[in-house]
Amino acid sequence: MATSHRQATPPALAHALSAAARGLAVIPLSRRKLPALRSPHHDDPAHPPCHGECGRLGHGVHDASADPARVRALFAAAPWATGYGIACGLPPHHLIGVDLDTKPGTDSPAALRALAVRHEFTIPATVVVLTPSGGRHLWLTGPPDVAVPNSAGRLAPGIDIRGAGGYLVGPGSRGTRGTYATAPGTGRLRPAPCPPALLRLLLPPPPRPSRAHSASDGAALLHFVRTAHEGERNSRLFWAACRAWEQGVGAALAGPLLDAARDAGLPEPEARATLGSAARRVGG
Known part of the structure; x- marks a missing residue:
């Protein structure tokens, strides 16, 4: 044989x-x-x-x-x-993961429903992955020119966000507590676009305009980006770039901010994309 x-x-x-x-x-x-x-x-x-x-x-x-x-x-x-x-965050899907955890004393699905009512959006039919602990991951897609930062509990208790630089555990994976599985009826779906109102909640708030600006403001923004830790580099760069544009020095600080982001360990393509997103959002 x-x-x-x-x-x-x-x-x-x-x-x-x-x-x-x-x-x-x-x-x-x-x-x-x-x-x-x-x-x-x-x-x-x-x-x-x-x-x-x-x-x-x-x-x-x-x-x-x-x-x-x-x-x-x-x-x-x-x-x-x-x-x-x-x-997450990579083409072609630019995936955004909404992680509804099952922490004691929290009801993350109810918190998400409350946010949807308050901000007038609806979670579309999309891929849902069930976790061994009883939680669920919702797969959404974002615009190609927007870097959604990772966060834990910022949106609401028990809701974590996986964005640029983060990852989701894929269905079929085995962990210490069991196997991840696609929720019935969602496996053949494509990840749905993130509702614009929810996307706005996931991005850092635009900085408040300041009346007086000085060279020290730019130095502070560069220091803020340069000292970022892994997992917050994109969000810090986006916030700093938005502030620079609000202050009218976005174009002048674009190069120094790119250098600061690279010093912090952010790959240049990601940094350029984040700077471009801030310029389009605030600079017009």
């Missing part, structure tokens, strides 16, 4: 490849929902952390890809992976 030398595709990889076929960029995750590949800079103090410019794997969401060959290479480097993460 002839034997096949083909190996069965591990479940996590199979689900990840299926997501990649829909244009979703993915990375392998461990059972703890963390990136499965360790940073190549962890024990290398001579080389500061980067976002993949070094060419090695292990840069978290910055490794994410929808290319099947790249996805297979990622999972080959992490054969222990039991799940996959879907990067």
Whole structure:
């Protein structure tokens, strides 16, 4: 009897490849929902952390890809992976994740319904992923020129947002508490556009105009961006750029703000996109 030398595709990889076929960029995750590949800079103090410019794997969401060959290479480097993460904010979907958690004393679905009534929007039919803990992830899409920041509980208690630089655990992933699954009837849907009223709530508030501006204002904005930590770089840059445009110095500070964002570790393409979004929103 002839034997096949083909190996069965591990479940996590199979689900990840299926997501990649829909244009979703993915990375392998461990059972703890963390990136499965360790940073190549962890024990290398001579080389500061980067976002993949070094060419090695292990840069978290910055490794994410929808290319099947790249996805297979990622999972080959992490054969222990039991799940996959879907990067948010990337083309073509510019995914935004609304994470309705199940924390004690909170009712996140009710909080979202209350926000919808107060701000007059409706959550459209979209992909919904059920989490092992009883929560749910709503998949929405955003405009290509808007960088939605990640946040935890800012919108309402128990509601976390996954935007640019963040990721969602994909359906079919296995974690320490069970398996993530697509809610019945939503698996064949495309992620729906985020309602404009909800999108406004997800973005940092525009800064208040200031009557008097000085060179120290610009220095403060640059310091604010340069000292940003991972997970807040995009939102800080967007806020600072909006303030610069409000002050009438947006064009003059665009270059210095880009340099400050790069110093903070934000990739230049992301920084340029965020600056452009701020200019369109405030600068006209």
